[in-house]
Amino acid sequence: MRNLFVDGPNSVAAKARARRWRWVAESFPDLGQMNVIDLGGTATAWMRAPIKPASVHVINLAHDDQELPSWLRTEVGDACDLPKRILGDDYDLVFSNAVIEHVGGYARRQAFADAVHSLAGRFWVQTPYRYFPVEPHVLFPFYQFLPLNVRARINRRWPLVHTKSPDWSAALQDALEIELIGRAEMALLFPTARMRAERVAGLTKSLIAIKA
Structure with missing residues (x-):
C-alpha cells in the first residue's frame, strides 16, 4: 500500500515531485546555467531531475561515494553550521527539499535559514506543512x-x-x-520569499519559500 503513496513511479509522491520540478523550471527559467547548492539533498535526485544545472554542490550529513558526473559534487557537512569556505563561495541558487523540518529545533532552523540567505540571492526551500492531516513521513x-x-x-x-x-x-x-512547521514560522525564517502552497484535495500539503 505504501507504493501507492510514496514508492512507485506512479505514486502520489512521484507525481508531486514531477509537478514540483515544473514549478522550479517556471521560477528559475535559467536553471540550466546556474551554479546551485543543495542543502540536505542527494546526488541521485539531481541525476534523475529533468533539468541539469551548470553545476550542483550537494551538502548532506551522509557520505555519498557513488560515481558522479562532472557537473555534480557532494560533500559531507551540516547545513546549519557551514564552513566559511562554502559560505564565501559563489552560488546562484540555494535549493532544499524537505530538510528544514529535520534539523532539530527552532534555533537550528534559524541557522539553516541564515545559511540560505548568505549563500545566494535566490532560493527554493520546501517543507511539508504542519497542518496537513496526514504526516508525510x-x-x-x-x-x-x-x-x-x-x-x-x-x-x-x-x-x-x-x-x-x-x-x-x-x-x-x-x-x-521530525518537527513540521507552519506558514507563520516559514514567513519569519524567509521574510523576502514568495510563499507557494502545494495542495492535495484542496488542502495545503507543503510550503515552498521562493525568492526568484
Missing part, C-alpha cells in the same frame, strides 16, 4: 500532534512507516527528528 493521520510516546509506538508498529524503528530508544529519536 509515516503516513499516519495527525501524527505530528500526538504525544511523543504514542509517536514512538507508531514508529515501531505502523505498517506504512518506511523503516520501522528497531527498538524503543530509536523510536523516540525517530519521532523527535
